[in-house]
Amino acid sequence: MSPAIEGLAPSAVEPLFVALGDSTRRSIFFSLMEREQSIKELASPLGITLTGLGQHIRVLEAAQLVSSRKVGRERRCAVDPAGLERLEAFARLQRSLWRSRFDALRHIVEGP
Amino acid sequence: MSPAIEGLAPSAVEPLFVALGDSTRRSIFFSLMEREQSIKELASPLGITLTGLGQHIRVLEAAQLVSSRKVGRERRCAVDPAGLERLEAFARLQRSLWRSRFDALRHIVEGP
DNA sequence: TAGAAAGTGAAGTCTGCACTTGACTATCAT
DNA sequence: ATGATAGTCAAGTGCAGACTTCACTTTCTA
Incomplete structure (x- = not known):
């Protein structure tokens, strides 16, 4: 598999969709888009x-959408750009794959 | 909201993540990426x-990932590019939002 | 026109997973 | 040092939603 598509096989984006498939996790993610926050800060609202x-x-970290580190007794959580990058790359790849197939089909139906 | 980000609010991509959050639906979607298929053809494997x-x-259609039409007694299902386009646009927007905030933060920490 | 094949709707079953509780550790403040 | 705060682990509960069954409609074909 070429480097350009590496990490974009369906199995690679699975954790991403699993993670964002849950509404609570989407809320957490969007909240972290605003600013880095602790578990407590995220849980309260x-x-x-x-x-x-x-x-x-943990689920969000598995999808590389969030990264966290311990600071004192707090766990500081922040958005990890890797997940978003992978999501965008995946969508772009699939879209281009679909388009090429669609064009090929039209070519057959309509002629050259 | 500007036309460029229209349809990209969190609420607009919710059906997308709900749809692809399920492994069976991901299988269906990837199978339709190969070729248009009927309900029967998709169900059998x-x-x-x-x-x-x-x-x-129905869930995939709500997310605009799939479109379908009745042809005789069959329902022909195919990939709808609208969903993928929205997914890509969403990821790109969020990524750029995150990057601008990250850069602003670094500017404060490191100085100009 | 009878039977088969493809699909739909309503209503029920059951399991994965979101969420909790309670017991525990580690860090901070006074 | 004592209590308060933040988080973690193991184990349990409850429910949303994935999937089924059954009865029915529509379309194809022989």
Whole structure:
């Protein structure tokens, strides 16, 4: 597989869609787009427990949408650009694949 | 909201992530990337009922990832480029938003 | 025109996973 | 040092949603 499509096989974007398939995780992600935040800061407005939020963070990290590090007793969470980059690359690739097939089909139907 | 970002608010991409958040629907979508297919053709390899598959198609259509039309007694399903276009535009927008905020932050920390 | 094939709608089943509880550790403040 | 704050782990609960069944309609074909 060429370097350009590496990491773009369906299996590579699966964690991304799994992560953003949940509305709570989407909220967390969009909230982190605003600014870096701790587990507590993220959990409060959503009305869920710290435990529950920690579980979501792990899923988001697996998709490389979020990265986190411990600072003192807090866990600082921030957007990881890798996930968004992969998502964009995936969408662009699929779109171009579809377009080339569509054009090929039209070519057959309409003639050259 | 400017025309360029219209349809890219979080609420607009929600159906997209909901649709692709399910592994069966991802399979259906990738299968349709290969070629247009009927409900029956899509259901057989997945080992699920026609009813079940029809339900998935509705979700994919709501996300504009798939479009379908009745041809005789068959329903022909195909990829709708609108969904992929929206997905790509969304990812690009979010990525640029994140980058501008990241750069602004670095500017503060490191100085001009 | 009878039977088969493709699909749809309503209603039910069941399982994955979002979320909690309770017990525990680590860090901060006073 | 003592309490308060932030987070983590293991284990359990409940429900949304994926999937089924059954009854029905429409279209094809022999």
